[in-house]
Amino acid sequence: MRTRVATTHRQRRTALAAVATAALTALAPARAAAPSGEVLGTRAQLRDAWLSVDAVVLGIYAGVDSSLGAAYHAATVREVWLGTPAPGRLLFKAPRGINAKPGDETLLMLWDRLNGATDAYLDTARERYGDATGARIGPDSLSGYLLPFPQYAWPLQQGKLRLKGSSAFPEEIKRSELKKEFQELEYTLLPAELYGRSDVVVHARVAAVDKRHRVIEGISVEVRVYVEFEPIEMIKGSQPDSLKLDYGAFPRSPRFVRDEQVILFLKKSGNELILEAGKRAVFHVQQGSIAETGQPLREFFKVLRAGEG
Numbered sequence: 001m002r003t004r005v006a007t008t009h010r011q012r013r014t015a016l017a018a019v020a021t022a023a024l025t026a027l028a029p030a031r032a033a034a035p036s037g038e039v040l041g042t043r044a045q046l047r048d049a050w051l052s053v054d055a056v057v058l059g060i061y062a063g064v065d066s067s068l069g070a071a072y073h074a075a076t077v078r079e080v081w082l083g084t085p086a087p088g089r090l091l092f093k094a095p096r097g098i099n100a101k102p103g104d105e106t107l108l109m110l111w112d113r114l115n116g117a118t119d120a121y122l123d124t125a126r127e128r129y130g131d132a133t134g135a136r137i138g139p140d141s142l143s144g145y146l147l148p149f150p151q152y153a154w155p156l157q158q159g160k161l162r163l164k165g166s167s168a169f170p171e172e173i174k175r176s177e178l179k180k181e182f183q184e185l186e187y188t189l190l191p192a193e194l195y196g197r198s199d200v201v202v203h204a205r206v207a208a209v210d211k212r213h214r215v216i217e218g219i220s221v222e223v224r225v226y227v228e229f230e231p232i233e234m235i236k237g238s239q240p241d242s243l244k245l246d247y248g249a250f251p252r253s254p255r256f257v258r259d260e261q262v263i264l265f266l267k268k269s270g271n272e273l274i275l276e277a278g279k280r281a282v283f284h285v286q287q288g289s290i291a292e293t294g295q296p297l298r299e300f301f302k303v304l305r306a307g308e309g
Contacts, residue, residue, distance in 0.1 A: 037155070037157040037162055038162045038163070038164040038170045039099075039154055039155065039161060039162060039163055039164065040163075040164050040165075041151070041154075041163050041164070041165065042163060042165040043163070043171075043173075043181075046154070046163075046178075047185060048251070048252055049109050049151075049152055049251070050082070050109065050182055050185060051189075051252040051277060051278050051279070051280055052109075052116055052250075052251040052252035052278065052279070053082070053083075053109040053110055053111060053116050053148075053152070054082070054083050054110065054111055054112035054115050054116050055080075055082055055083025055084065055085050055109075055110045055111075055112050055145060056080075056081040056082035056083065056107065056108065056109050056110070056182070057075070057077045057078075057079065057080050057081065057083075057085050057090065057107075057108050057110070058077070058078055058079040058081060058105070058106070058107050058108075058156075058175070059075040059076050059077040059078045059079070059090065059105070059106065059108065060075060060076045060078070060103065060104070060105055060106070061073070061074075061075050061098070061100040061101070061102060061103070061104045061105075061106045061108075061153070061155075062074040062075055062076060062102055063101075063102035065091065068091070068142065071093055071095070071135065071136065072091050072092075072093060072142065072143060073091070073092055073093070073094045073098060073147070074089060074090065074091055074092075075089075075090050075092070075106065075108060076088065076089060076090070077089075077090045079179075081107075081179060081182055082182070082186070083110070083112060084112070085110075085145065090145065091142055091143040091145070092108070092110055092143055092145035092146060092147055093136070093137060093143060093145070093146045093147065094146075094147040094150070094153075095125070095129075095136045095137050095146075096147075096148070096149060096150055097150040098147055098150050098153045099150045099151055099153050099154075099155070100153040100155045101155070104155040104156075105155065105156045105159075106153050106154060106155050106156065107153070107154040107156065107161070107178075108147060108152070108153055108154075109147075109152040109153075109154075110145045110146060110147055110152070111145070111146045111147075111148055112144060112145060113139040113144040113145075114137070114138065114139065114146065116148070116251075116279070117137075117146075117148070117255065118223075118249040118250065118251060118253050118255055119211050119223055119225055119249045119253075119255055120223035120249035120250070121148060121249075121251070123211075123213075123223065125137050148251065149251070156175060159174060159175045160172045160173060160174055160175065161173045161175075161178055188277075189277055189280045191265075191283070191293065191300070191303065191304055192303060192304060192306070194265040194277065194281060195235075195236065195265065195304040195305075197267070197276075198236060198237075198265040198266055198267060198276075198281075199236075199237050199266060199267055199268045199273075200234075200236060200237035200238075200240065200264070200266040200268070200273060201234075201235040201236035201237065201263065201264065201265055201266070201304065202229070202231050202232075202233070202234055202235060202236075202237075202239070202243065202263070202264050202266070203231070203232045203233040203234075203235060203261065203262075203263050203285070203297075204229035204230060204231050204232055204243060204261070204262060204263075204264060205229065205230045205232055205259060205260070205261050205262075206227060206228075206229060206256045206257060206258050206259060206260050206261075206262065207228045207229055207230045207258070208226075208227070208228040208258065209225065209226075209227050209256050209257070209258050210225070210226040210227075211223060211224070211225055211226075211249070212224050212225075212226065222248060223248065223249040224246065224247070224248055224249070225245075225246070225247055225248075225249050225253070225256075226244070226245070226246050227244065227245045227246075227256050228242075228243070228244050229243040229244070229245075229262075229264070230243075231243055232261065235263070235301055235304060235305075236304075237266075240273065243273075245273070245274075245275065246272075247274075247275070250278075252278035252279055252280075253278055253279060254275065254278065254279035254281075254282045255279070256282075260284065260285075261284070261285035261286075262282050262283065262284055262285065263282070263283040263284075263285065263290070263300075264281065264282060265277070265281040265282075265283075266281070283300075285297060
């Protein structure tokens with residue numbers, strides 16, 4: 001009887017561990033199937049990955065940099081689709097591995113100096129690496145870029161991404177078509193576009209942040225974040241009775257710090273307010289300017305309101 005109970009207990013813990021892994025990377029694309037040149041994933045997963053990262057480059061993956069150690073991977077960047085990486089040699093960290101082989105033309109979706117990291121990702125990294133967390137995932141003088149998941153590397157074959165989703169037949173997307181799709185998506189994330197389709201836009205201070213782990217048998221299967229804001233100025237819409245957000249810490253979720261000032265672009269969903277575009281619907285105010293655009297606060301508001309007349 002004891003053996004049977006122990007075995008069942010181990011099986012349950014194994015199953016829960018699988019659930020936890022799935023919960024923490026729910027929006028991450030599935031692993032690549034290298035032998036056929038197909039990548040397991042969908043256009044929706046590509047979109048979610050794009051929304052969660054700070055930089056996207058197309059280049060030739062060169063493998064681990066043997067002179068610097070296993071923490072550093074290299075690529076030769078040919079095109080920059082998002083963010084500020086420069087063409088040429090790029091070093092980045094890939095603590096969880098990478099779904100690409102040296103020589104592959106690869107679309108790399110990266111976090112810039114942990115700007116894209118969620119609370120769940122950081123907590124998981126601390127549990128995995130302990131005191132070595134900074135060295136494994138943190139920015140340093142050699143590289144500020146991180147490939148958070150192996151699945152955020154998308155190898156192309158002959159200039160095409162071959163997506164293997166639920167269909168029996170792979171979907172082929174040409175490099176140029178893929179770039180155009182992302183450019184169109186990025187256009188919808190411009191502040192003026194977000195403003196036009198938001199129900200509430202507010203300049204607010206983060207009053208409180210509460211992270212809660214749902215733990216089953218010692219395994220964290222979900223991280224939920226509860227944030228309260230103190231409105232400073234309503235830019236669009238009427239001030240709600242209370243300004244709160246409750247969300248799961250998935251890859252494209254934002255990370256808030258108490259007392260920071262932010263501009264929130266919110267949509268109504270039933271009786272709740274949500275960040276439709278995840279972290280891309282949050283702009284940070286630093287010393288009277290918008291960090292993401294470099295505009296003074298009043299100029300930013302003026303541009304947003306320009307389309308109303």
